[in-house]
Amino acid sequence: MIQFFxxxxxxxxxxxxxxxxxxxxxxxxGVGDRVQxxxxxxxxxxxxxxxxxxxxxxxxxxxxxxxxxxWPFNITIAVAPTKHLDxxxxxxxxxxxxxxxxxxxxxxxxxxxxxxxxxxxxxIAVSAxxxxxxxxxxxxxxxxxxxxxxxxxxxIESQKFVCYCSDEITERLVLAEQxxxxxxxxVLIGPEGDFSPDEISATLDSGFKAVTLGxxxxxxxxxALYSLSTIHVVNQLSR
Amino acid sequence: MIQFFxxxxxxxxxxxxxxxxxxxxxxxxGVGDRVQxxxxxxxxxxxxxxxxxxxxxxxxxxxxxxxxxxWPFNITIAVAPTKHLDxxxxxxxxxxxxxxxxxxxxxxxxxxxxxxxxxxxxxIAVSAxxxxxxxxxxxxxxxxxxxxxxxxxxxIESQKFVCYCSDEITERLVLAEQxxxxxxxxVLIGPEGDFSPDEISATLDSGFKAVTLGxxxxxxxxxALYSLSTIHVVNQLSR
Numbered sequence: 001m002i003q004f005f006x007x008x009x010x011x012x013x014x015x016x017x018x019x020x021x022x023x024x025x026x027x028x029x030g031v032g033d034r035v036q037x038x039x040x041x042x043x044x045x046x047x048x049x050x051x052x053x054x055x056x057x058x059x060x061x062x063x064x065x066x067x068x069x070x071w072p073f074n075i076t077i078a079v080a081p082t083k084h085l086d087x088x089x090x091x092x093x094x095x096x097x098x099x100x101x102x103x104x105x106x107x108x109x110x111x112x113x114x115x116x117x118x119x120x121x122x123x124i125a126v127s128a129x130x131x132x133x134x135x136x137x138x139x140x141x142x143x144x145x146x147x148x149x150x151x152x153x154x155x156i157e158s159q160k161f162v163c164y165c166s167d168e169i170t171e172r173l174v175l176a177e178q179x180x181x182x183x184x185x186x187v188l189i190g191p192e193g194d195f196s197p198d199e200i201s202a203t204l205d206s207g208f209k210a211v212t213l214g215x216x217x218x219x220x221x222x223x224a225l226y227s228l229s230t231i232h233v234v235n236q237l238s239r
Numbered sequence: 240m241i242q243f244f245x246x247x248x249x250x251x252x253x254x255x256x257x258x259x260x261x262x263x264x265x266x267x268x269g270v271g272d273r274v275q276x277x278x279x280x281x282x283x284x285x286x287x288x289x290x291x292x293x294x295x296x297x298x299x300x301x302x303x304x305x306x307x308x309x310w311p312f313n314i315t316i317a318v319a320p321t322k323h324l325d326x327x328x329x330x331x332x333x334x335x336x337x338x339x340x341x342x343x344x345x346x347x348x349x350x351x352x353x354x355x356x357x358x359x360x361x362x363i364a365v366s367a368x369x370x371x372x373x374x375x376x377x378x379x380x381x382x383x384x385x386x387x388x389x390x391x392x393x394x395i396e397s398q399k400f401v402c403y404c405s406d407e408i409t410e411r412l413v414l415a416e417q418x419x420x421x422x423x424x425x426v427l428i429g430p431e432g433d434f435s436p437d438e439i440s441a442t443l444d445s446g447f448k449a450v451t452l453g454x455x456x457x458x459x460x461x462x463a464l465y466s467l468s469t470i471h472v473v474n475q476l477s478r
Contacts, residue, residue: 094464226468
């Protein structure tokens with residue numbers, strides 16, 4: 001099944017340019033063909049092509065329904081982006097497939113990357129959402145200083161974890177063992193050079209639990225994906 | 240910490256060319272500098288550089304020890320390789336970081352890729368082993384017809400799972416719920432066009448359990464990595 005994306009379909013039943021091109025030029029769909037469209041806000045629309053157009057295909061909505069959420073809680077993953085952008089692009093694709101709600105790129109003391117253009121990451125997220133047949137587009141925030149993120153999180157009722165490499169500060173527990181199912185969850189992953197001691201103290205003071213993902217050394221993007229997988233596995237086991 | 244790889248160090252305490260280059264030209268190490276070397280067979284060697292050389296650096300072994308296994312059982316992941324090779328390369332890097340023992344690329348009826356050169360995958364595995372500070376190099380098999388793999392597996396005492404997309408053949412259970420910790424485990428992941436009905440029957444007849452990874456559609460390489468993560472999380476939870 002191929003799924004299309006039209007964020008404004010409720011007000012304006014038109015396939016945007018890239019999806020119109022794909023439907024009309026690549027797939028050669030025409031008047032009367034059925035297509036499934038999502039709005040990225042959790043809704044699925046069964047449609048019929050009313051007026052095919054390479055840039056603005058007009059749709060006729062036959063039926064619409066909210067997609068049942070794949071996981072009934074909020075997942076926020078905050079990561080200090082890697083030096084190589086392709087590792088972040090890969091991470092976003094995989095995270096969207098597996099499922100999360102909000103990605104926050106963190107600016108840390110030891111960040112190897114201080115700037116991040118999120119437009120390309122957002123495009124990758126749209127593509128992965130369509131490919132994995134989801135109806136909700138996760139939020140990708142702009143680069144956020146870690147102090148600001150911690151402050152914002154202190155107002156949120158969520159179980160919060162910080163993963164880091166240094167053995168110095170406190171005894172760390174394994175994330176899988178600490179996670180409670182069916183609760184909003186936030187996981188923080190540090191930069192390649194790890195969080196600074198000040199940053200770790202600030203997260204712990206703010207209610208984050210220090211955790212490890214196991215006794216193997218993972219790259220930043222692998223740690224982020226493994227922690228997301230851990231959240232889903234723990235929830236699969238709780239059903 | 241930087242780790243080097245010398246597969247024959249026990250008989251021949253010399254850093255091979257690429258690692259000698261890295262140690263001497265890039266890191267500018269010299270006589271008397273300490274280095275940590277692994278043999279890919281599970282052993283760690285503390286060494287001192289005796290004679291630096293850009294192609295054949297002679298080492299003096301100070302101490303050696305077997306590395307405690309990160310997981311005390313065998314993990315085999317068998318995957319029909321994707322059309323795009325970079326997705327397989329990425330998968331091998333991430334699987335080595337997270338940890339497994341054996342990768343078998345499967346030739347299936349609907350495989351989009353019928354040939355696979357494993358030399359590059361092996362290089363990526365070596366690099367990820369060093370980066371993630373492991374002492375054991377996983378095995379990467381050559382392309383194997385699925386019928387041959389199933390036959391070989393029927394002689395092995397292991398819990399065996401096959402992940403596929405089709406809903407037609409049998410009710411599937413969630414992998415996380417079916418896994419028993421601390422047991423040798425084999426997981427089969429089908430091609431982008433899924434296994435053929437014959438292939439699925441053959442795996443089920445041979446003792447594989449049909450499982451799903453959840454209710455989201457994952458790409459082949461994402462499914463392989465998620466199933467590997469599931470194995471580790473279930474084992475982390477059993478400790």
